[in-house]
Amino acid sequence: MAEFNPTILAFCCNWCSYAGADLAGVGRLQMPPNIHVIRVMCSASVKPEYVLKAISGGVDGVLVLGCHIGDCHYMTGNHRTAKRMPLVQKVLKEVGIDERRLRLDWVSASEGEKFQKVVTEFVGEIKNLGPNPMREVKW
């Protein structure tokens, strides 16, 4: 049986988490190759629809990474992200998708190691959860 190789989408904000991911790269911090980053200016611009679209299309996990609370480049953006993502998790749960397939975390531009840690942990978790059941759905 082939080992399950998750496909994970990550939204990273330009000022903090994207830069943190860059720093992880500069530091050659190794991590599993399952994450694909979409750069946005602020985590607050990540629409619930994107998460739902990704999951319903078969993406096994979605990671939304923003600046630490208090550090948002646009002042209050991440406050909204902090409120929004748990609601999206609720929606996932309602439709029978394990809400752990969506993870929200905060990574600053200097936290290369944290980025590595979050990515490695999340990939491990998704591997444990198994493939996204939506993969089986034929539209």
Added chain:
Amino acid sequence: MPKKVVVIGGGIAGIQASLDLADMGYEVHLVEKTPSIGGRMAQLDKTFPTNDCSMCILSPKMIMCAGHENVTLHTYSEVEEVSGQFPHLKVRIKEKARFVNINKCTGCGDCIAKCPVKVPDEFEQKLSNRKAIYLPFPQAVPRKVTIDAETCTMIKSGKCGVCKKVCQAGAIEYDQKDKLTEINASAIVVATGFDLMDASALPQYGYGSCKDVVASLQFERILSASGPTGGHLVRPSDGSTPKRLAFVQCVGSRDEKMHKYCSSVCCMYATKESILAREHVPDIETTIFYMDMRAVGKGFQEFVQRAEKNYGVRYVRSRPAKVQSARGDKGVLVTYETRGLAGEQVTEEFDLVVLCPALLPSKGSKALAKLLGLELDEDDFLKAKDMRHPVDSTRKGVLVCGFASAPMDIPDSVAQASGVAARVAELLQGGG
């Protein structure tokens, strides 16, 4: 023809002055002695009182500065001579040979990986090593490597040459010479910042003799995620995690025999470092030995109170008499007197002690002042012209900002730097 301004010093003050002057339409030449701009702020982990990640807020400004169409960076360079009178100053800049063609170097780092020479890293305050060919820190601007002539085997004795073999961009040039550039400048800005006093000048504080006594900037590097210990708070002697930490304020500051003045920022940064220490080691206990707790800025008093109430920092008003090794190489003993008439001498043991030494105008600023004909005050800081002109030096056309003029924190340095830009504009508009 846009008028040219030479800014000497690429720390936060020099960067801010350059950005404002460039935005105002002047052609800025930013001269920085080390291979990258960024200065002291690049070495800090976090900044008080918000505990913002220092590099995160500095890096965009560094990139903006380098990318600004009106700014030319002269890194690894120094001002050699200045002649003429305002507004016709001739500034001769010497760019030291890096032995690397910066137009070809892409900062990929292949050469660093292969270089066989290791030397103490100045950026990491000698807590770890770098190679003879190096980038001062990962976010360096410009992202170009430099060969340190004093330690490179090839430059010194003609042997090795590994970096050249490995460089696919063909950027290594062992025969590179120092380069001289002359700028016809209308004004000069001095923003040369500060150095830490070498605390071994006061042997009673154990710096240099005691392994577990470090200077504050070394502690910043230990705390930094990108620092020599990967952000793990460990002590130098045995790499163990300290549980008892102490700070000694005013080492060489407010000192009749050393430096009489107050370095202004140490009370705050010691408090900050204590808070960060707790975040790294949840059961660490920190003591700060101080004279007056100078928390005078916005949010500063609350910061100190938080440190005391929420982070268990113990503030002891006392100036330790002696700091020495506890057991051979490990641990530190601090001897101080307790308060009041019934005060007595107490010795406490700590796992790690951080000294907050006097912050001095940076090395070379005195020579620069001489070169430029600027007056210094009694503490060797650059003197302001008069009350009406707080950011003018004593020479017309030469402005000063940041720590070079007086001990001050980041916001005050940034404000002064913008202030300098206004003064340049006034002077070049025909004002006095």
Added chain:
Amino acid sequence: MPRIGVFVCHCGHNIAATVNVEKVIEFAKGLPDVVVAEHSLYSCSEEGLGSIRKSIEKNKLDRVVVAACTPRTHEPLFRKACEMAGVNKYLFEFVNIREHCSWIHTKEPDPATEKAKKLIAMGVAKAGLLEPQKEAESNVIPTAVVIGGGLTGLTAAASLVAQGIDTHLVEMSGKLGGVLGEIEIIGPEFSRSKELLDELVNDLKASSNAKIHLDTRVTAVSGFIGNFEVTIETKGKSEKIPAGAIILATGATELAPTGEYGYGSIPGVITQLELERRLAKGDVPKRAVFIQCVGSRQPGREYCSRVCCNASLKNALRIVEAEPNSSVSIIHRDIMSYGTASERLYKEASDKGVVFLRYGLERPANVTQKQKGLVVEVYDETIDENIDIDTDLVVLATPMVSREDARDVAKLLKVPLDKYGFFLEAHVKLRPVEFATDGVFICGSARWPSSVSECMGQGLAAAAKASIPIRKGKVVVEAITCWADADKCAACGSCVIACPYEAIEIVEEEGRRYAKVNETLCKGCGTCVASCPNDAMQQRGFTSRQLSSMIDALIKNAMEET
């Protein structure tokens, strides 16, 4: 149909050692709308950029995708290359296959190569939907308004006019000088404040660029950076000033004690400013006790007012100089003589016989009136003893507090205050004289109690910042701003509330109500986008269609694998 060119960089070994660039190129060629896929050793080099430009011309490309390092360093470089070859710089997409791929999967070259392919597929999908953009520009009225005619406002205004900028200085009272006008001698040089203030005022009056309005209040402010309208009122008469930038320098006031230490009931208990007035008249006490931190550094007002210790040191020295047999004490909780000159003042005061006693917050001093004079009883912490000091005057060093009208000013200008009523700057470390609202600047004690040289430095800084848009004559905004599709917009107002910069308002045009974004104020964060329930709000360069296409590309290429 877009014509996309994909350029994959080796970055020496950095990408090529892990990612199989040739396989990636082959893959890219097969992607929708890709006309050509090339590679180079170092795309960012002169050679690399040149070859991209050549390829754009040769292959008539109208979209460019570069797969290399992080956009955070070289995006401007490649955008410029596109422009030079005639492609709008917003038709460029950067794919990170170094920091986010080759460098973090060095031991897994095959998976890294597959990942690089997917990332490029995502980038190509987005590039196909990119639209050319024109950066929004708005003009700037070349006039500045400075509100507040104290030291800081005078400094800012004097700098602006010396720079040749038309400036209106608006002062509420009948004279210029503010609080400093009440202080005769200023430390640490013991110079005369009148000389400094007169010089500033004369510089202003001598300039044809300056217009001074006394007895004048600001009653309304509308507009945005470059295009403000400031309404002022002088003795009933109203005037509207069009302005490009506004500087706030309204200062602060001395806290009036409310009975502490017998203030108001015991004669001889006065404030620092009251002492200043007495000393100016030559009324020097023989004995004085200064009490520091009266009303500050305590529950309810935690902050240290920064300037009071130095003021007491200066005045203590003035008394000692004027009255050789005087006896002066300063009772304090810390002496905040930070820096160089102030620390010297502390030492000088101590050398000249000023007595320093340290007290604690839990045991404040007590002032009682005797038959002749006053007595201050204080518990001296240093020696653990109660001390009685006979004195003629007790000077209460109270903190600077925000003005009562600070709240009104904040509302007028739509700028924030901190919990103490001091104006809140955009960023406490790196943007000390700016507000988050563009075009409005803050300096002096209205922001935080500041010394004379600090106020002046900040006034100059605000003048520099205000001059920038005025010099440029226009404000240009990066084209990643947001806009609402009026057909989809329900004018619900969620975006208006969400925007941290108050850049959106609901307008009515041609009978239709919708959300309109002020492009000059929009910072391109996209917070409004996610708050829009109708998919009406979009962000240029990050539209829902563009990001959705990236997700589709990922799904397509990932699912095809398994």
